[in-house]
Amino acid sequence: MGRTIGKTGCLFASCTAPWKITHFIFGNVYSTLTINFLYNIWIFLIWGFLLFQIYGLFGKHHRSHYILSFSLCWIVIGSFFALILSSAGPVYYGHITGLEDVYAPLMERLQAMDAQIRTDGGFWEIWALDVQDRLWLNYQNAATTVGSGISAMPSMHVSIATLMALSARRIGLWFGRLMTGYAFLIMIGSVHLGWHYALDGYLALFLTIFLWKLADRIIHWAETARLPSPRRTAPPDQARG
Incomplete structure (x- = not known):
């Protein structure tokens, strides 16, 4: 990725910073550690969830719907929109723009928490x-490795x-509530930890719902197209006199 300006940061730096809200609510060390833990296990959950879907325990339609949606999210959101909306997150705002780092207080707060944990001898x-x-x-070294890159918008975590x-x-009420809560915490964590601007998550949320509905229509159309045509039956022979 070329040296780009953090567009979303420039647009919204003067507004009330969402990270101040998250740190007001979840501002202690243990809340931040919990959010960081949930944010990090995302990589294991997404692949585990994908394998879970591949088994197709909830029917062929649901399996196809999820796998197509998953693919579309990476292609459309994680590739196309990430390219045309290239921007670095708050953590890199000062490095990328060369302007006064309005997100320095956020990073200093996180570093202070981390220093406190290390001083106390905490494991996490x-x-x-x-x-x-x-x-x-x-x-900086133009190194390309697995998981490298600093593009922030839209947020693939969200x-x-x-x-x-x-x-x-679609699978179950309580499972749906659990994963909805997890998605909500990922949205918070993306801002709380300095990875993303809030707008990165909002756009990702909107696009994902759109692609989910689009994939459902595509799968429904494909299933309908594969249905066998009703056979034409010859009229019954007339009764012979």
């Missing part, structure tokens, strides 16, 4: 900080978490 750390440093180093929630709602 705010892993996001180390990952963000590694991604920036790869970006997109796939939303997709899992939409699928879970």
